[in-house]
Amino acid sequence: SKLGAARYGKDNVRVCKVHRDEKTGVQTVTEMTVCCLLEGDIDVSYTKADNSVVVATDSIKNTIFILAKQNPVTPPELFGSIIGTHFIEKYKHIHVAHVNIITHRWTRLAVDGKPHPHSFLRDGAETRNVQVDVTEGKGIEIASSISGLHVLKSTGSEFWGFVRDEYTTLPEVWDRILSTEVDATWKWKLFSSLSEVKVDTARFDHAWSAARKITLDFFAKENSASVQAVMYNMAEKILEVVPQVESVDYALPNKHYFEVDLKWHKGLKNTGKDAEVYAPQSGPNGLIKCTVTRP
Numbered sequence: 001s002k003l004g005a006a007r008y009g010k011d012n013v014r015v016c017k018v019h020r021d022e023k024t025g026v027q028t029v030t031e032m033t034v035c036c037l038l039e040g041d042i043d044v045s046y047t048k049a050d051n052s053v054v055v056a057t058d059s060i061k062n063t064i065f066i067l068a069k070q071n072p073v074t075p076p077e078l079f080g081s082i083i084g085t086h087f088i089e090k091y092k093h094i095h096v097a098h099v100n101i102i103t104h105r106w107t108r109l110a111v112d113g114k115p116h117p118h119s120f121l122r123d124g125a126e127t128r129n130v131q132v133d134v135t136e137g138k139g140i141e142i143a144s145s146i147s148g149l150h151v152l153k154s155t156g157s158e159f160w161g162f163v164r165d166e167y168t169t170l171p172e173v174w175d176r177i178l179s180t181e182v183d184a185t186w187k188w189k190l191f192s193s194l195s196e197v198k199v200d201t202a203r204f205d206h207a208w209s210a211a212r213k214i215t216l217d218f219f220a221k222e223n224s225a226s227v228q229a230v231m232y233n234m235a236e237k238i239l240e241v242v243p244q245v246e247s248v249d250y251a252l253p254n255k256h257y258f259e260v261d262l263k264w265h266k267g268l269k270n271t272g273k274d275a276e277v278y279a280p281q282s283g284p285n286g287l288i289k290c291t292v293t294r295p
């Protein structure tokens with residue numbers, strides 16, 4: 001046998017950084033969970049029990065804390081690029097670093113109608129994430145994403161005109177509840193190095209804000225013919241608004257809310273236009289995916 005591929009490192013490195021502005025007294029909190037996996041001339045640690053090539057995962061964890069102390073931790077695209085670049089520059093036998101950062105929400109509290117200087121709220125399981133792959137001699141590939149953003153609309157969603165055959169029981173519908181958990185990813189053009197990532201770091205926050213706003217606006221406003229149709233329109237708009245993004249992926253579960261037919265109980269009407277009480281379904285659920293690219 002032979003070693004086909006190998007990468008190792010530390011996962012679930014939880015990091016919280018507090019920034020304190022001495023002048024204004026305003027403090028800011030960033031909390032993330034980091035995974036950093038390394039590739040390189042490490043085969044002998046697998047095939048010969050030779051640990052001389054192993055940068056211990058404990059050292060990888062230590063390095064993430066030190067780099068968080070010495071560098072900005074936002075935007076995550078920049079911090080991920082800093083971590084990955086560190087490892088391929090520090091260790092000549094390490095050639096690729098895969099860094100995943102999940103950023104958790106700490107939204108500044110409004111107290112007495114004013115943003116509070118040092119209090120925050122975890123307003124949802126939604127996270128802002130990056131996958132940063134730094135490859136020696138190639139550059140930095142960055143994929144940014146939003147996940148865990150739960151949305152629901154109580155009307156403004158249709159689904160009809162689909163294949164009807166001997167396997168079909170689903171009725172056509174012109175007015176349904178639509179609920180999903182947004183998983184949206186936008187991939188950047190290849191960056192040649194960390195210095196190119198640093199040229200305009202504001203672009204990453206702008207892209208995240210745009211992708212989030214477009215997703216929510218289209219979800220709410222479009223009387224969608226299907227999940228497929230609305231996600232394509234969202235992705236198309238993100239490509240239009242963020243020129244440095246090369247492609248956009250969506251993966252949207254269709255979290256079904258079924259009507260409950262109650263007419264067996266004294267003729268109680270609760271379907272179609274009379275539907276008010278629904279049964280939210282844990283599963284099975286639709287899962288609709290797409291990748292939208294530039295022409």
Ligand SMILES: O=c1[nH]c(=O)c2nn[nH]c2[nH]1
Nearest residue numbers: 159225226227228254286
């Ligand atoms: O939006 C939808 N797309 C689908 O493909 C589908 N299939 N069942 N319900 C559905 N709703």
